[in-house]
Amino acid sequence: MMNSSLKQLGDALRAKKISSVELTQLYLDRIAQFNPALNAYITVNPEISLAQARAADERLAAGNTEALTGIPVAQKDIFCAKGWLTTCGSKMLHNFVSPYDAHVISQFNNAGAVNLGKTNMDEFAMGSSNETSHYGPVKNPWDQSRVPGGSSGGTAAAVAARLCAAATGTDTGGSIRQPAALCGISGLKPTYGVCSRYGMIAFASSLDQAGPMGRSAEDLALLLNTMAGFDERDSTSLQRDKEDYARGLEKPLSGLRIGLPKEFFAEGLGNDVAQAAEAAIAEYKKLGATVVEISLPNTRLSIPVYYVLAPAEASSNLSRFDGVRYGYRAPEYSDLTDMYEQSRAQGFGEEVKRRIMIGTYVLSHGYYDAYYLQAQKIRRLIAQDFTEAFKQCDVIMGPTSPSTAFKLGEKGDDPVQMYLSDIYTIAVNLAGLPGMSIPCGFGDNDMPVGLQIIGNYFDEARMLNVAHQYQLATDWHSQAPQGLQVAS
Amino acid sequence: MSWEIAIGLEVHAQLSTRSKIFCGASTAFGAEPNTQADAVSIALPGVLPVLNKGAVERAIKFGLATGAHLAPRSVFARKNYFYPDLPKGYQISQFDLPVVGQGQLAIQVPAQGKQEAYEKTVRLTRAHLEEDAGKSLHEDFHGMTGIDLNRAGTPLLEIVSEPDMRSAAEAVAYAKTLHTLVRWIGICDGNMQEGSFRCDANVSVHKPGTPFGTRREIKNLNSFRFLEQAINYEVQWQIATLEDGGKIQQATVLFDPDTGETRMMRSKEEAHDYRYFPDPDLLPLEISAEWIAQVHATLPELPHDKQARYVSEHGLTVYDASVLTSSREMADFFEAALNEAPGQAKICANWISGEVSAQLNRDGLDMAQCPISAQQLGGILKRIADGTISNSGAKEVFRTMWAEGGDADAIIETKGLKQVSDSGAIEKIVDEIIAANPSQVAEYRSGKDKLFGFFVGQAMKASKGKANPTQLNEILKKKLAG
Numbered sequence: 001m002m003n004s005s006l007k008q009l010g011d012a013l014r015a016k017k018i019s020s021v022e023l024t025q026l027y028l029d030r031i032a033q034f035n036p037a038l039n040a041y042i043t044v045n046p047e048i049s050l051a052q053a054r055a056a057d058e059r060l061a062a063g064n065t066e067a068l069t070g071i072p073v074a075q076k077d078i079f080c081a082k083g084w085l086t087t088c089g090s091k092m093l094h095n096f097v098s099p100y101d102a103h104v105i106s107q108f109n110n111a112g113a114v115n116l117g118k119t120n121m122d123e124f125a126m127g128s129s130n131e132t133s134h135y136g137p138v139k140n141p142w143d144q145s146r147v148p149g150g151s152s153g154g155t156a157a158a159v160a161a162r163l164c165a166a167a168t169g170t171d172t173g174g175s176i177r178q179p180a181a182l183c184g185i186s187g188l189k190p191t192y193g194v195c196s197r198y199g200m201i202a203f204a205s206s207l208d209q210a211g212p213m214g215r216s217a218e219d220l221a222l223l224l225n226t227m228a229g230f231d232e233r234d235s236t237s238l239q240r241d242k243e244d245y246a247r248g249l250e251k252p253l254s255g256l257r258i259g260l261p262k263e264f265f266a267e268g269l270g271n272d273v274a275q276a277a278e279a280a281i282a283e284y285k286k287l288g289a290t291v292v293e294i295s296l297p298n299t300r301l302s303i304p305v306y307y308v309l310a311p312a313e314a315s316s317n318l319s320r321f322d323g324v325r326y327g328y329r330a331p332e333y334s335d336l337t338d339m340y341e342q343s344r345a346q347g348f349g350e351e352v353k354r355r356i357m358i359g360t361y362v363l364s365h366g367y368y369d370a371y372y373l374q375a376q377k378i379r380r381l382i383a384q385d386f387t388e389a390f391k392q393c394d395v396i397m398g399p400t401s402p403s404t405a406f407k408l409g410e411k412g413d414d415p416v417q418m419y420l421s422d423i424y425t426i427a428v429n430l431a432g433l434p435g436m437s438i439p440c441g442f443g444d445n446d447m448p449v450g451l452q453i454i455g456n457y458f459d460e461a462r463m464l465n466v467a468h469q470y471q472l473a474t475d476w477h478s479q480a481p482q483g484l485q486v487a488s
Numbered sequence: 489m490s491w492e493i494a495i496g497l498e499v500h501a502q503l504s505t506r507s508k509i510f511c512g513a514s515t516a517f518g519a520e521p522n523t524q525a526d527a528v529s530i531a532l533p534g535v536l537p538v539l540n541k542g543a544v545e546r547a548i549k550f551g552l553a554t555g556a557h558l559a560p561r562s563v564f565a566r567k568n569y570f571y572p573d574l575p576k577g578y579q580i581s582q583f584d585l586p587v588v589g590q591g592q593l594a595i596q597v598p599a600q601g602k603q604e605a606y607e608k609t610v611r612l613t614r615a616h617l618e619e620d621a622g623k624s625l626h627e628d629f630h631g632m633t634g635i636d637l638n639r640a641g642t643p644l645l646e647i648v649s650e651p652d653m654r655s656a657a658e659a660v661a662y663a664k665t666l667h668t669l670v671r672w673i674g675i676c677d678g679n680m681q682e683g684s685f686r687c688d689a690n691v692s693v694h695k696p697g698t699p700f701g702t703r704r705e706i707k708n709l710n711s712f713r714f715l716e717q718a719i720n721y722e723v724q725w726q727i728a729t730l731e732d733g734g735k736i737q738q739a740t741v742l743f744d745p746d747t748g749e750t751r752m753m754r755s756k757e758e759a760h761d762y763r764y765f766p767d768p769d770l771l772p773l774e775i776s777a778e779w780i781a782q783v784h785a786t787l788p789e790l791p792h793d794k795q796a797r798y799v800s801e802h803g804l805t806v807y808d809a810s811v812l813t814s815s816r817e818m819a820d821f822f823e824a825a826l827n828e829a830p831g832q833a834k835i836c837a838n839w840i841s842g843e844v845s846a847q848l849n850r851d852g853l854d855m856a857q858c859p860i861s862a863q864q865l866g867g868i869l870k871r872i873a874d875g876t877i878s879n880s881g882a883k884e885v886f887r888t889m890w891a892e893g894g895d896a897d898a899i900i901e902t903k904g905l906k907q908v909s910d911s912g913a914i915e916k917i918v919d920e921i922i923a924a925n926p927s928q929v930a931e932y933r934s935g936k937d938k939l940f941g942f943f944v945g946q947a948m949k950a951s952k953g954k955a956n957p958t959q960l961n962e963i964l965k966k967k968l969a970g
Contacts, residue, residue: 080534093533100527102534199534205768234536235770313768316566319577320531324635336633340570363568363763372765 001026002162003478006071006219009165013060013070020060020070023165024053024114027072031117031163034484037144040158042077042135043085044117052114059112067222069112074158074167077118078125079210080199081105084115088201089123089133089151092321092328092347102199103231104168104210111226116164120154123349124318125175125203127151128421129411132351137408140183141481142447146405149179149421155213156183161484166214166223170200172207173306174401174425177437180213181400181450184439186467186477187213188220191457192432193238196231202317204310205236207429216477217438217467221246224460240458248465254288256466259393261296264424270403272443277399280440280451280470284397287469292392296385301378302427303419308362308375309430314352315359321347354415383431390456395466398424400437400450424452434460438467439476448479491693491727494700495659495719496613496651499666500644501676502620502684503546509619509643510537510580517682521625525637529622531575536769539564543643546675547587547617548775548783550645553673553790554612556591558780564617564770567762572635573622581646583764586616587773593649593669594792596810597661605807610662611650617773618644645675651690651700656719660712663687665791672791672816680710687715691722693730701726702736706743706750718743722750794819802826802833811841817855821862828866832873839865843886860889867896875956881905907956911963914947914955918967921946932968943968 001023004012012018028046035041049072056070080086080098082105087093101109108115122132130138130153138153140146141161148157152169156179159167169176171189180187188211195210202208212223224245231237258281265274281291323329323343330342348356362371389396401421411418428435433454440451451470455463471477508515511528528535551558565583591612599605622640624633647666653659667685670676678685687710692703706722709715721743726736738756743749789797791813798809812822818840826836844865848858868885871877877885877900885899900906908914921943922929932939943964948955 080532086533088533096533098532098534100532197534198536201533202769233538235538236768312765316568316578316763316765319568319570320533320575322570322572322577324572325530325575326532336572360763363765365761365763368763368765 002030003215003480005216006068006166006214006222009071010065010067010069014065016060020053020056020072020114021050023070024049024072024116027116027164030161034161034163038139038141038157038161038163039136040120040138040148040154040161040163041074041117042087042089042120042133042154045084048083049114049116052109056112056114066111066226068108068226070114071165072114072116073108073223074116074119074155074164075105075108076152076155076168076170077121078170078201079105079168080201081115081118084118086118086201087135088125089121089135090348090352091134094134094328096327098199100199103196103233104227105199107226107229113226119152119158119167122151122153122175123352124201124314125151125170125172125208126314126351126355128174128178128418129406129408130154130179131408131412132349134349139408140405140447141484142184143405143445145407146447147182147408149182149401149405151175151179152187152213153179153183156180156185156187159183159185159213159215160481162480166212166219168210168223168227169213170203170208170210171425171429171435172203172209172310173429174422176211176213177425177435177450177452178401178422180437181439181452182405182448184448184450184476184479184481185213185215186217186220186436186438187211188224188436188460188463189428189434190224190228190460191238191434192429193236194228194434194458194460196229196234196237198231198233198237202313204313205317206313207306207310209429216471217436217464218246218249218471220436221249221461221464221468224464243461245461245464248461249468251465251469252288253284253466253469256284256287256289256395257393258284258289258291259294259389259396260291261294261299261389261396261398263296263299264398268402268420268423269399270443273399273401273403273449276441276443276449277397277451281397283470283473287473294389294392294396296382296389296427298378298382298385299427302382302430303423305375305378305382305430306426307358307419308371309379311355311359312362312372313359315356315363318348318352318356323347351415379430382427386427386431386433386454394456395459395463396454398452400424400452404443404445404447404449428454433457434463436463436467438470439479440474441476448476490696492696493654493723494651494692494694494703495653495656496690496703497649497653497659497662498688498690499647499663500620500686500688501647501670503543503643503645503675504677505540505542505546505643507540508641509540509543509617510641513641515642517679519638521634521636522638525622525640529575529637529640531577537580537767539770539773540643543617544587544773544775545783546643547615547645548780549673549675549787550615550647550670551588551591552780552784552787553669554588554591554593556612556615557589558775559585559587559589560775561585562587562616562773562775564767564773565764566767567764569760569762571621571624572633573624573637573640575622575637575640579619579621580767580770581618582616585772586614587775588615590614593662593665595658595661595665597658600657608652608658610652613648613650615645615647618646620644651692651703656716656723659689659719660716663712663715668791668814673787683710686710689715689719689722691719691726692736693723693726701730702738704736704738704750705740707740707753709743714743714745717745717748718750721748725750788816791816791819798833804833804837808837808841812837815855821855821858821865824862825866825869828863829869829873832869835872836865836869839869843883847890859893860886864889864895871896871900875907875909875958876900877905878907878953878957880953881907904954906954908951908954909956909959911959914951914959914963915967917947917950917955918960918963921950922967929968933970940964940968
């Protein structure tokens with residue numbers, strides 16, 4: 001049951017082979033057993049989850065079902081969910097129980113999915129290892145001395161360890177794709193604007209995008225069908241006809257043109273990762289694809305551009321956490337300014353404070369033109385590189401991250417080394433394009449390697465088709481970490 | 489050598505939308521604290537702004553009414569600063585790309601002492617959309633501060649003028665004209681007590697022929713009287729400071745109505761760095777030519793155009809026309825009354841700016857609450873014009889109508905106010921008067937013209953005031969001439 005696809009689970013639920021309550025309890029038991037070691041969840045609330053499961057069972061009994069009705073899905077703790085503690089991985093929101101549902105949460109609720117719990121994450125989604133969480137680091141289920149990646153590390157670990165059927169993540173610079181790669185699962189960041197950001201706690205508004213994380217491309221398609229769609233409460237949400245992301249999964253890949261950016265296979269890329277990625281490309285050729293070398297000359301600037309723009313937006317987005325209306329307030333302070341300073345100094349962690357300071361600096365009078373405006377110009381050049389590239393190919397492929405999962409604490413002292421972990425993913429956010437990561441083998445120390453697939457705007461269905469055909473031909477995605485069997 | 493004064497105004501006009509600029513919460517004034525503060529108003533984590541189309545339409549109306557350039561694409565920016573009544577830690581405003589560009593406003597500066605009334609055009613720099621903050625309440629919390637976020641997110645149009653005003657009188661005339669205009673085009677209720685129309689004044693002084701001096705900004709003036717007092721005090725203070733050899737430092741000051749003085753709030757050095765940048769949660773605001781045309785079709789005839797038309801079409805003086813166009817209600821009243829009594833523009837203007845305004849004043853009412861309709865007033869004017877009633881009779885009709893209602897003809901009938909216009913009847917009265925006062929007749933005929941008034945009085949008394957005065961005069965003259 002733990003290795004079933006979402007479609008198989010749905011069929012089993014509709015055929016009454018198992019009830020949603022039973023399935024939910026099965027996962028809750030696994031969470032109780034393995035989460036203390038993995039720390040993938042910040043909050044589980046069996047009472048709410050089982051109540052939702054009972055409601056789902058009623059829907060199932062009435063025959064009023066959708067693809068995800070009754071299926072337990074974990075939610076990244078960045079999504080506000082009514083009645084749930086919603087911390088965003090921060091001490092700042094240690095006591096914030098959301099009075100409302102994010103759009104994505106409502107979509108799952110409307111589909112009859114069960115909210116299994118809130119997954120751990122880097123504080124305010126700022127990090128690539130899940131070590132910045134106030135609630136402690138998440139352990140990689142493949143090797144608990146290693147990080148799961150971040151910021152959606154709790155979700156990635158939970159999916160890999162079968163502590164949920166599927167889950168959500170968010171991706172500002174690689175926060176879905178990099179942990180998916182490091183934990184050996186599949187994850188998709190859609191085109192900017194496909195999933196509403198309403199109720200998703202903002203990190204960098206012009207880059208943030210929610211997306212599904214699961215064990216296969218086929219599962220991601222079903223999840224995205226539920227998550228995507230126009231929402232008038234988000235002005236950047238795109239008004240498009242509803243589409244079925246699973247519609248083209250079975251299409252053969254003959255004639256597919258794959259672009260390989262020479263910049264992605266250059267210095268800094270681990271040999272083990274390069275080999276796995278190249279093997280995956282070879283597999284695609286067998287499936288009928290052709291390969292063309294492309295160039296994305298400005299991607300080398302994507303990390304500096306990102307570390308101007310994302311902190312700039314974050315410094316402003318995080319201003320609302322001031323201790324006045326909700327969240328953490330310092331127990332002692334002398335006056336208003338001291339209250340702000342103490343509350344924010346105590347409520348935010350180091351990485352968040354670093355980025356608030358960088359963002360405040362680059363927006364300051366006298367520096368704005370040199371940093372923020374300049375970065376915006378280069379952002380457009382980076383997007384143009386992709387537009388040019390997609391004249392020669394249908395999808396772009398390469399490694400998701402330059403290395404496999406690193407050790408906990410290994411990069412803790414060097415933020416720049418940590419930032420380089422997202423070198424292949426960030427440009428995609430800057431351009432607003434869809435990108436995904438699927439497992440494509442194992443590297444050194446038997447840690448999973450991810451293959452990144454980048455599509456043109458709104459090409460999610462095509463990308464899922466490309467990923468699904470590979471997953472039909474290979475079994476990397478169905479590998480599971482050892483040592484997480486249910487105790488009998 | 490004398491000093492020249494330069495004044496520019498920044499006016500915050502609260503736009504009359506029912507809901508806030510970026511969410512659906514109500515903008516109604518006076519509700520219990522925080523009962524109109526939804527998730528967006530209190531800036532819960534994860535909430536997002538959605539622009540209110542009605543606020544944009546009001547900005548477009550203002551741009552059209554001031555002949556301003558309307559930006560086809562404008563941008564909302566975040567103005568970042570911390571304050572407890574600013575829930576997001578930033579205000580959404582517009583910075584380098586405002587929705588309304590340069591425009592202008594013609595003002596009438598009233599006569600003052602020897603200075604006659606004159607017209608002047610004030611240039612508008614820009615007008616932009618932004619959200620209001622909430623309120624901090626410092627009383628009744630035992631040393632703590634209460635926060636009311638009902639007002640947070642209320643839509644404002646900030647209207648910025650060039651430093652074109654040269655006196656407090658001009659600044660007040662500008663503020664009043666702007667106040668009339670925003671109410672006229674229906675974008676702001678203009679209620680200054682409730683803070684719907686607030687002025688900041690930038691004031692500087694300089695010697696003629698030299699560049700403008702350093703300015704100080706007087707914040708939050710919420711009445712025309714305070715505006716005038718504050719500017720006059722500030723000008724006198726700046727001149728005194730300079731003449732004492734001092735320098736003016738750029739600063740923000742507050743006006744204290746109790747002392748009539750301005751005092752420093754913060755210096756330039758203490759000014760915030762607001763770190764403006766485009767709000768990534770909102771798309772650039774795009775205004776199409778079609779949208780502008782649609783809004784244009786809903787715009788009423790503007791006060792300045794109406795004023796000119798009243799002068800050219802109805803022969804009114806500029807003064808009368810400007811009084812009648814001081815509010816849309818008054819102009820509508822004038823036009824409806826005139827419709828009832830065609831051709832009587834002058835007398836209609838006199839009655840509205842005279843009897844009607846005076847009575848409204850006495851009863852503490854405004855035009856919209858006038859107990860007499862324009863049609864009722866027109867009924868009176870019609871009967872004055874056709875000679876049915878005299879002026880004094882008309883005033884009585886008006887008083888009755890004000891107190892009890894009813895239409896003019898019915899009141900004239902019941903009160904018996906109809907003038908006697910039957911020349912036979914008047915001749916009969918005149919004959920009787922002449923017969924009864926032979927000595928006065930003799931004196932008159934010997935050249936004592938002043939006695940004419942005596943005969944008019946006698947005849948009016950005999951007719952119980954109902955004799956048509958014009959007819960009576962003619963008949964008296966003829967008969968007395970012998």
